[in-house]
Amino acid sequence: xxxxxxxxxxxxxxxxxxxxxxxxxxxxxxxxxxxxxxxxxxxxxxxxxxxxxxxxxxxxxxxxxxxxxxxxxxxxxxxxxxxxxxxxxxxxxxxxxxxxxxxxxxxxxxxxxxxxxxxxxxxxxxxxxxxxxxxxxxxxxxxxxxxxxxxxxxxxxxxxxxxxxxxxxxxxxxxxxxxxxxxxxxxxxxxxxxxx
Numbered sequence: 001x002x003x004x005x006x007x008x009x010x011x012x013x014x015x016x017x018x019x020x021x022x023x024x025x026x027x028x029x030x031x032x033x034x035x036x037x038x039x040x041x042x043x044x045x046x047x048x049x050x051x052x053x054x055x056x057x058x059x060x061x062x063x064x065x066x067x068x069x070x071x072x073x074x075x076x077x078x079x080x081x082x083x084x085x086x087x088x089x090x091x092x093x094x095x096x097x098x099x100x101x102x103x104x105x106x107x108x109x110x111x112x113x114x115x116x117x118x119x120x121x122x123x124x125x126x127x128x129x130x131x132x133x134x135x136x137x138x139x140x141x142x143x144x145x146x147x148x149x150x151x152x153x154x155x156x157x158x159x160x161x162x163x164x165x166x167x168x169x170x171x172x173x174x175x176x177x178x179x180x181x182x183x184x185x186x187x188x189x190x191x192x193x194x195x196x
Contacts, residue, residue, distance in 0.1 A: 104176030
């Protein structure tokens with residue numbers, strides 16, 4: 001009788017271990033989709049990824065629009081005339097002429113708000129209520145306007161460096177995202193030497 005009990009105990013242990021292993025594997029199989037749903041999708045990962053732009057077709061005075069992190073980003077190739085107009089905007093007309101508020105990386109804390117004078121990179125969203133301003137490069141002397149960006153929703157004005165004028169609804173300059181120039185007339189938005 002003791003031999004039968006011995007055999008039964010061994011068999012019971014083997015069956016218990018096998019059942020536990022199969023049950024554990026089944027629980028993992030069922031839990032995986034639930035846990036995986038917490039992970040960001042490939043689309044979400046790509047939405048935050050840096051964006052590479054070819055600047056070879058960008059002509060002087062032209063504005064190129066791209067999307068980065070679901071936001072419009074503008075790349076403006078400023079002409080020498082635009083840069084001279086930028087210098088004529090009176091600092092007293094601007095809310096933050098020296099870009100002291102942190103709306104840009106350190107390499108864009110200058111009068112033209114960019115690493116290279118001729119190439120401006122801005123997030124194309126008004127800092128008031130998130131509207132998208134329009135590009136208006138033409139000078140309008142009667143309005144003391146040297147060209148730039150105008151938000152038609154509430155009348156905010158920005159110069160050709162994205163600096164906001166005083167006495168408009170927008171509280172701060174347009175945001176300059178992190179970026180860096182690569183070889184071969186290329187630009188990458190969302191990554192720079194400071195964050196690398």
